[in-house]
Amino acid sequence: xxxxxxxxxxxxxxxxxxxxxxxxxxxxxxxxxxxxxxxxxxxxxxxxxxxxxxxxxxxxxxxxxxxxxxxxxxxxxxxxxxxxxxxxxxxxxxxxxxxxxxxxxxxxxxxxxxxxxxxxxxxxxxxxxxxxxxxxxxxxxxxxxxxxxxxxxxxxxxxxxxxxxxxxxxxxxxxxxxxxxxxxxxxxxxxxxxxxxxxxxxxxxxxxx
Numbered sequence: 352x353x354x355x356x357x358x359x360x361x362x363x364x365x366x367x368x369x370x371x372x373x374x375x376x377x378x379x380x381x382x383x384x385x386x387x388x389x390x391x392x393x394x395x396x397x398x399x400x401x402x403x404x405x406x407x408x409x410x411x412x413x414x415x416x417x418x419x420x421x422x423x424x425x426x427x428x429x430x431x432x433x434x435x436x437x438x439x440x441x442x443x444x445x446x447x448x449x450x451x452x453x454x455x456x457x458x459x460x461x462x463x464x465x466x467x468x469x470x471x472x473x474x475x476x477x478x479x480x481x482x483x484x485x486x487x488x489x490x491x492x493x494x495x496x497x498x499x500x501x502x503x504x505x506x507x508x509x510x511x512x513x514x515x516x517x518x519x520x521x522x523x524x525x526x527x528x529x530x531x532x533x534x535x536x537x538x539x540x541x542x543x544x545x546x547x548x549x550x551x552x553x554x555x556x557x558x559x560x
Contacts, residue, residue, distance in 0.1 A: 360398055363388050368370035368409045372456045376406075376474055403473045410481060413456045418445040419519065424486060426513065431548025436543060442519070443535040446526035454523035457481050486516045502547060511546060518542055536541055 370387055371379050385395045399405040408442065411421050414420065418441045426433055453459070460481050464475040490512035502511075504528045522539065529535060543549040 356393070358390065358398060363398065364405070364408045364412055364493050366404060368412050368456070371409060372413075372453050372459075373451060373554075376455075376460050377463060379406075382401075388477070403477075404473055406477060410457070410477060417455070418442045419485075422485075422492065425492060427495045428499075429495075431492050431501055432548055434492075435548050436540075439518070439522075439543060440536060441507075441541050442522055443526075443532055443539055445536055446522060446543055447530055447532035452527045452530065454527050455519070458520045458523040459542075482516070482520075486512055501515050501550075504560075506547070511548065515548070516551065 365385055365390075366388060367379070370384070379402070380522065381392055381395055384402070384405070385392050388395070388397070390402070399408070414423070419438055421434060422440050425431070436488040446452075457478060460474070460478040466475070478483065490508055492505075493515075495509050496510055497504065497506060513541050518539065525538075526535060540549060
């Protein structure tokens with residue numbers, strides 16, 4: 352039996368994203384997702400092709416609305432220190448404002464599914480690529496900033512990028528139990544300042560090396 356005529360594929364992706372964000376990928380079998388969407392298994396495959404293809408759509412949707420989206424949209428001339436500051440400020444607001452304390456969907460998935468260099472399955476590969484892609488993007492932003500003199504010429508942008516990615520992941524975890532936005536931001540701002548990456552009102556000047 353084909354999928355119902357009124358089946359809304361985009362709405363279904365949103366529903367699945369929310370379900371996975373709450374419950375994790377472990378419970379996201381085709382059977383469970385089909386039941387959650389109110390469709391048959393055959394309708395599920397007609398709509399999405401495979402569970403893996405659906406997961407790719409879920410990640411795309413999550414990235415489109417995640418609070419760190421501006422990091423993916425910035426260009427070579429974007430002031431990076433104020434960008435990082437504003438993005439992390441928004442992340443603290445979003446994480447503290449989430450009454451379900453879900454953290455970051457990708458970080459949650461990596462913690463559940465990734466095991467070092469061992470590729471557990473296609474989903475683990477997707478999640479690892481997403482996190483490593485984020486790390487590479489942050490490194491690119493920092494390289495641009497360094498080329499413009501926004502951060503010190505001697506700064507190790509590879510290490511700084513890893514520190515920023517660690518801060519992103521740490522906020523995802525800590526915000527599950529620390530629910531106060533002001534405290535989350537105080538710790539985050541202190542870390543950014545320690546890294547020389549805090550910036551307001553244009554954020555000009557060299558960071559600490």
